[in-house]
Amino acid sequence: MDIFLQQIVNGLVQGSIYALVALGYTMVYGIMGLINFAHGEVVMIGTLVTITVAGSLIKAGMPVALAALAGLSVSLLLCMALGWGLERIAYRPLRNAPRLTPLITAIGMSIVLQNLAMMIWGRNYLTFPALLPKVNFELAGAHFTFIQVVIVLLSGATMAGLLGLIYRTKLGMAMRATAQNPAVASLMGVNINRVIAAAFVIGSALGALAGVMVGTYYEIAHYQMGFMLGLKAFTAAVLGGIGNLAGAMLGGVLLGIIEALGAGYIGDLTGGFLGSHYQDIFAFIVLIVVLMFKPSGLFGEKTGDRA
Amino acid sequence: MSANVPTTLLEAKAVAKHFGGVKALRDVSLTIRRGEIYGLIGPNGAGKTTFFNCMTGLYVPDGGGFVFDGVPLVADAPHQAAERGIARTFQNIRLFGNMTALENVMVGRHVRTRAGVLGAMLNNAATRAEEAAIRQRAMDLLHYVRIEDRADDLAKNLSYGDQRRLEIARALASEPKLLCLDEPAAGMNATETAELRELIEGIRRDGTTILLIEHDVKLVMGLCDRVAVLDYGALVIEDVPAVVQKDQRVIEAYLGA
Amino acid sequence: MNKWLSPRSAFGITLIVVALLGLPFVAAMGGQAWVRILDFAILYVFLALGLNIVVGFAGLLDLGYIAFYAVGAYAWALLASPHFGLHLPIWVILPIGAGLACIAGVLLGSPTLKLRGDYLAIVTLGFGEIVRIFMNNLNAPVNITNGPQGITLIDPVAFGGFKFSGTTQVFGYALTGPMKYYYLLVALAILVIIINLRLQHSRIGRAWQAIREDEIAAKAVGINTRNIKLLAFAMGASFGGIAGGVFAAMQGFVSPESFSLMESIMILAMVVLGGMGHIPGVILGAVLLSILPEALRYGVGPAQMALFGKQLVDPESLRMLVFGLALVLVMRFKPAGLWPSPERKRELGEKRMEVAK
Structure with missing residues (x-):
């Protein structure tokens, strides 16, 4: 029972991070049908920038809280600019190109960003500065840390804010309209370019935040960290029904929990045949199974064929 | 009858x-x-x-x-x-736009022909004969709906009326x-x-x-x-x-x- | 149809044949490493044309193609190495490898091929990762794949007593192992080119194109879209399996590292960058993308030395950076690929508009 509760807690934390990253994928996909492969790298850059900024400020003697805030802000702004730049420079010219073209571009950008990051930050694992105090709690047999609480609460608040933005503001309405039908939305006076740019900027901001959380949580970062994280997050988005915001959130949390439980119990389930290093396959197996029975994802809309 | x-x-x-x-x-x-x-x-x-x-x-x-x-x-x-x-046409014409008119009708022969991957790879006499028959039949059908002179044009470049005719020819190809x-x-x-x-x-x-x-x-x-x-x-x-x-x-x- | 080639095309073909035969000798002047690079270029041509059946002809986005390659490679490695003490002949292993890859393709394809394009992409991607993770971890409790260390001392390709590894004297010429593999690979590549060409202009090839153009209309004319797609998927997988077997034999060593997602992406990039569905384009893409990173490997370091007198940035990452940029730039200025087929160029140009509808 202890393991169960503990793994639920761990899964919830990891899942909140997946959810934040998944939102970036799902927004871009929902609006322009593009798998933005480079999104994981944006998360990675968000983490590494925070290390540099917050790390050097702390070294310079700035109070940790202030340095953390500064690091987060710089990383947010930089990633938003990066997201905006990616769309403007790499994807926008391909708006009417063949479907696979922007996908290859995204893969190319992902390679470029990863190697740029390697040139800047090197090949080695970097230590993430301790930005939050290390306090442990215990509840009903499960241990959790202050950091975990912050991650869950902050991502919850951020997602609530995002839903407010999408469903309560004019920009949000424009985004939803564009996702439904870009041609009609543009006839109705929606500035499609602005909407798409906004999706990238918002998604990148969420990604940067997630990156900082990952760094704080695992205390290390690496130029290749964005890849698997991005892959899992995208899986989460598809699991929830890609293009669907709530789906991405729930898909992320669900994936985190499934992974944690899977890793905790796989040994018992397979009689010790498979160990916890199979953790990474859970995401994909769950995905394949879900899509087999519910081809549009758990919460996705049915897209029927029209004759 | x-x-x-x-x-x-x-x-x-x-x-x-x-x-x-x-x-x-x-x-x-x-x-x-x-x-x-x-x-x-x-x-x-x-x-x-x-x-x-x-x-x-x-x-x-x-x-x-x-x-x-x-x-x-x-x-x-x-x-x-x-x-x-049962063959059909669609209200909002559904042709294979980037295939030629002839190819569209040839696709229509799909259910009445047999050649599989192996035949295609070996390109044996039976496959070649079937392919020739498909082509001939498709050509005849284009003639039947009177657009044989557009045979090598891409379907999407045909006029609206010709597209309707082509869709009918494609449907007829399945006999x-x-x-x-x-x-x-x-x-x-x-x-x-x-x-x-x-x-x-x-x-x-x-x-x-x-x-x-x-x-x-x-x-x-x-x-x-x-x-x-x-x-x-x-x-x-x-x-x-x-x-x-x-x-x-x-x-x-x-x-x- | 004209049975005889015109003098011009006969001359062209002769030229190509001579060039293909002579190429490894030219490359050998720069060292055997270049012959090896050439081998890999041809192997990638083979792989890319296999994937072209799936992506280019049937229009299915497969991001896990490398998994089938891995299945073929491990099949060869396990059946012809000291690991299990098995040394089966090529006639047995290659069909087994291709068959296993084909079965894997059918198993993955049959439940998932009804999914929308991008979902299929992520499912195949996940499958690729699953295969890789299993190969990485299936060394305990029973040692099947030997885990991350991989399997070594794999038998080379051999027909009877003729081995493709080591140097042999043929008509007074010394043929090195890589050179012999080169000719084998060229033969295989030519075979797959012929198969691609014949499929494209066949009843099945037309059905694939019809599905790509309009799946509902394809169903209405009686095409069993699911089976026909599965056929493409399984065929692509089988070719991947064959390529994997040859790869394992040629290297003498396999490990999970060779079958990362990046490899799948690379092969897809070859197909798309060259010009999907267009056989000469795919060949061009495969040759370019396999040679370019290698050429950069040899070019980037020395160029920095010459320009700045020292290594400013790690040549390895600079090489990948240039490669990534090349992908972005080609897609920006040649969205349908470097050498697209004339129809494909137009067709793809309008796909996005339909999506926007």
Whole structure:
């Protein structure tokens, strides 16, 4: 029972991070049908920038809280600019190109960003500065840390804010309209370019935040960290029904929990045949199974064929 | 027609289909006889195309079913409908736009030909002969619908009227017993409509039964042997044009009661 | 149809044949490493043309193609190495490898091929990762794949007593192992080119194109879209399996590292960058993308030395950076690929508009 509760807690934390990253994928996909492969790298850059900024400020003697805030802000702004730049420079010219073209571009950008990051930050694992105090709690047999609480609460608040933005503001309405039908939305006076740019900027901001959380949580970062994280997050988005915001959130949390439980119990389930290093396959197996029975994802809309 | 061939080609038995709460088809039953031109008319949204899609396997009916040529049609298997001998065209033309007109018709031969991957890889005599026959037959059909001079043009570059003809040629390539035309005259001018009418009559003369969904009531009444009227998903009447035209319910359905 | 080639095309073909035969000798002047690079270029041509059946012909986005390659490679490695003490002949292993890859393709494809394009992409991607993770971890409790260390001392390709590894004297010429493999690979590549060409202009090839153009219309004309797609998927997988077997034999060593997602992406990039569905384009893409990173490997370091007198940035990452940029730039200025087929160029140009509809 202890393991169960503990793994639920761990899964919830990891899942909140997946959810934040998944939102970036799902927004871009929902609006322009593009798998933005480079999104994981944006998360990675968000983490590494925070290390540099917050790390050097702390070294310079700035109070940790202030340095953390500064690091987060710089990383947010930089990633938003990066997201905006990616769309403007790499994807926008391909708006009417063949479907696979922007996908290859995204893969190319992902390679470029990863190697740029390697040139800047090197090949080695970097230590993430301790930005939050290390306090442990215990509840009903499960241990959790202050950091975990912050991650869950902050991502919850951020997602609530995002839903407010999408469903309560004019920009949000424009985004939803564009996702439904870009041609009609543009006839109705929606500035499609602005909407798409906004999706990238918002998604990148969420990604940067997630990156900082990952760094704080695992205390290390690496130029290749964005890849698997991005892959899992995208899986989460598809699991929830890609293009669907709530789906991405729930898909992320669900994936985190499934992974944690899977890793905790796989040994018992397979009689010790498979160990916890199979953790990474859970995401994909769950995905394949879900899509087999519910081809549009758990919460996705049915897209029927029209004759 | 020999006496022991049953006259009924297609029988729809209480076909029902709903989308959410909307009842698109309410227990529609009708009978199409061999060799006739059968019209299916009704106001917009009456369920004509839904009926079509159920019959050709694109939709799965929620109730009822079809018997075609004496054997029930399997639901949810559009490719089998073609194999059984039902070919269709689409209201909003669906050609393979980046294939040539000839290739479009050649694809239509798919269900009546056999060559598989192995044959293609070996390119043996049987495969080559079949390929030549496909090409010849497709060419003949283009000639039949009188667009043979456009054979090597991409389908999407054909004029609207020629695209309609090409779609019919593609449908005929599968040697259907029943050819279903979904609003073939939509968007056509008077001359084109007259030519289309001639084409449809020709196809019937050559032995293919035709189901015609049309908006153009005049065309339907002039062309069809029998007509069925759908309104709000239900069958209003099924009879010869002369009777249907005078039916009070039909007039109401069209004028809006 | 004209059975005889015109003098011009006969001359062209002769030229190509001579060039293909002579190429490894030219490359050997720069060292055997270049012959090896050439081998890999041809192997990638083979792989890319296999994937082209899936992506280019049937229009299915497969991001896990490398998994089938891995299946073929491990099949060879396990059946012809000291690991299990098995040394089966090529006639047995290659069909087994291709068959296993084909079965894997069918198993993955049959439940997932009805999914929308992008979903299929992520499912295949996940499958690729699953295969890789299993190969990485199936060394305990029973040692099947030997885990991350991989399997070594794999038998080379051999027909009877003729081995493709080591140097042999043929008509007074010394043929090195890589050179012999080169000719084998060229033969295989030519075979797959012929198969691609024949499929494209066949009843099945037309059905694939029809599905790509309009799946509903394809169903309406009687094409069993699911089976026909599965056929493409399984065929692509089988070719991947064959390539994997040859790869394992040629390297003498396999480890999970060779089958990362990046490899799948690389092969897809070859197909798309070259010009999907267009056989000469795909060949061009495969040759370019396999040679370019290698050429950069040899070019980037020395160029920095010459320009700045020292290594400013790590040549390895600079090489990948240039590669990534090349992908982006080609897609920007040649969205349909470097050498697209004339129809494909137009067709793809309008796909996005339909999506926007």
